[in-house]
Amino acid sequence: xxxxxxxxxxxxxxxxLFPAPSRINASPKSALLVENDESLxxxxxxxxxxxxxxxxxxANSEEGLRLYRDCAPFAVVLIDYCVPQRSGIGIxxxxxxTHGIGLATAIHEINPSQGIIIAALDYRNAAEVPRPxxxxxxxxxxxxxxxxxxxxxxxxxxxxxxxMLTTPELLKLRRxxxxxVRGLGRAARGRTGEDLLSEALxxxxxxxxxxxxxxxxxxxxDFVRHLAGAMQSISNxxxxxxxxxxxxxxxxxxxxxxxxxERSPLDNVAAGHAAVDQCLIEKDEQSRVLAMFDDDRxxxxxxxGLLDGLTKTEIMSRYGLDKNKLAATERxxxxxxxxxxxxxxxxxxx
Amino acid sequence: MADKKNHDERLEIIMNQFAxxxxxxxxxxxxxxxxxxxxxxxxxxxxxxxxxxxxxxRFDEVNMxxxxxxxxxxxxxxxxxxxxxxxxCLTCGSFVNFTTTTGEMRGDALDALxxxxxxxxxxxxxxxx
Numbered sequence: 001x002x003x004x005x006x007x008x009x010x011x012x013x014x015x016x017l018f019p020a021p022s023r024i025n026a027s028p029k030s031a032l033l034v035e036n037d038e039s040l041x042x043x044x045x046x047x048x049x050x051x052x053x054x055x056x057x058x059a060n061s062e063e064g065l066r067l068y069r070d071c072a073p074f075a076v077v078l079i080d081y082c083v084p085q086r087s088g089i090g091i092x093x094x095x096x097x098t099h100g101i102g103l104a105t106a107i108h109e110i111n112p113s114q115g116i117i118i119a120a121l122d123y124r125n126a127a128e129v130p131r132p133x134x135x136x137x138x139x140x141x142x143x144x145x146x147x148x149x150x151x152x153x154x155x156x157x158x159x160x161x162x163x164m165l166t167t168p169e170l171l172k173l174r175r176x177x178x179x180x181v182r183g184l185g186r187a188a189r190g191r192t193g194e195d196l197l198s199e200a201l202x203x204x205x206x207x208x209x210x211x212x213x214x215x216x217x218x219x220x221x222d223f224v225r226h227l228a229g230a231m232q233s234i235s236n237x238x239x240x241x242x243x244x245x246x247x248x249x250x251x252x253x254x255x256x257x258x259x260x261x262e263r264s265p266l267d268n269v270a271a272g273h274a275a276v277d278q279c280l281i282e283k284d285e286q287s288r289v290l291a292m293f294d295d296d297r298x299x300x301x302x303x304x305g306l307l308d309g310l311t312k313t314e315i316m317s318r319y320g321l322d323k324n325k326l327a328a329t330e331r332x333x334x335x336x337x338x339x340x341x342x343x344x345x346x347x348x349x350x
Numbered sequence: 351m352a353d354k355k356n357h358d359e360r361l362e363i364i365m366n367q368f369a370x371x372x373x374x375x376x377x378x379x380x381x382x383x384x385x386x387x388x389x390x391x392x393x394x395x396x397x398x399x400x401x402x403x404x405x406x407x408r409f410d411e412v413n414m415x416x417x418x419x420x421x422x423x424x425x426x427x428x429x430x431x432x433x434x435x436x437x438x439c440l441t442c443g444s445f446v447n448f449t450t451t452t453g454e455m456r457g458d459a460l461d462a463l464x465x466x467x468x469x470x471x472x473x474x475x476x477x478x479x
Contacts, residue, residue, distance in 0.1 A: 165402075171381070232369075
């Protein structure tokens with residue numbers, strides 16, 4: 001007797017609003033905690049849970065490694081330096097304690113980019129904690145205070161986010177910083193878009209667990225948006241701190257002309273000229289930007305329109321541009337400004 | 351002069367608008383615009399990632415140096431000053447300052463171990479003996 005399967009289409013999967021979870025550690029906020037001391041385990045687990053981590057625990061290094069092999073990667077692995085090798089074996093505090101370090105080494109070998117924190121609560125400072133050279137970069141908690149752990153968790157999270165940034169996201173951050181600094185004009189004081197981005201990240205790390213200082217990162221906010229927001233507030237701060245009456249430095253002016261020839265800003269100023277300062281002041285950022293579009297009439301018109309405070313509709317009407325033409329012109333402006341930033345290469349004014 | 355200031359402010363507004371417009375661009379557009387500007391997108395992106403990594407490393411180095419000397423710093427208590435950021439050790443009160451752009455560190459906290467740390471505390475390792 002022959003059986004045959006009914007010929008029919010496979011059933012459609014039910015529509016779901018959310019993708020089905022794969023496994024617990026698929027969450028970007030999963031943590032592995034390896035701790036045998038019950039009170040410390042409870043404290044550290046609560047600290048991690050408060051920070052939004054889904055926590056898996058192991059009581060010894062063997063169990064920790066097994067869990068890691070089965071469930072990695074984790075957003076963070078927190079290991080007690082004094083953890084025993086396996087359960088049922090008491091800790092001999094007179095013997096060298098190597099199991100926490102052994103576990104960290106094993107995990108580091110499996111995944112060198114895995115975020116690891118070692119809780120070395122038996123030591124006074126990091127310098128006292130014996131560990132191999134390849135683990136020297138791993139942060140240590142030597143103080144049970146919550147802020148130290150919280151700050152390290154944020155640091156690891158931020159580093160993870162840096163590695164996860166895509167090429168377009170990184171380019172957006174770069175352009176954003178360059179435009180913000182360009183808008184500062186003299187108030188940039190020679191700082192570049194890179195300096196602005198760097199400062200934004202530092203403020204994020206400094207404001208790790210405190211919304212009152214630094215730039216607290218609310219994890220619900222997209223990381224790119226967060227850094228852009230930080231750059232915005234830092235550049236506004238730089239602007240406020242700048243004193244308009246500060247003297248111009250020769251280094252603030254371009255040293256090369258459009259043909260790449262080295263020029264002194266004083267080259268074309270006659271000796272004893274009454275208005276030397278004025279000649280220099282005219283060569284400010286605005287003039288530089290407009291000069292870039294001498295050969296592009298539409299771009300120059302759009303820039304002048306914007307400088308005159310016109311809306312896009314008014315610009316279109318005044319210069320007879322349609323929406324597509326305006327968008328294409330804005331794109332040309334962005335590209336040319338980006339090229340200008342890229343060609344600078346060196347740090348402006350340094 | 352007032353007109354110049356006005357134009358400076360408008361230029362700033364324009365540049366800020368360009369900055370905002372970059373954030374809402376599609377991935378394809380930002381990649382295309384970067385290529386059009388004569389820059390290798392991949393290279394520039396990695397250079398930007400490096401800037402972020404270096405900033406994180408600089409902050410790490412300060413914290414690790416202080417930690418290795420036994421100082422306890424509240425990582426959220428760095429104050430912004432004229433010359434970068436500064437803070438004090440929670441235990442001995444010594445001072446440290448670091449400059450964000452160069453990572454340069456200075457202050458008496460870097461000169462010696464924190465002698466007051468753990469003067470009265472009993473560590474788990476010691477307590478078990």
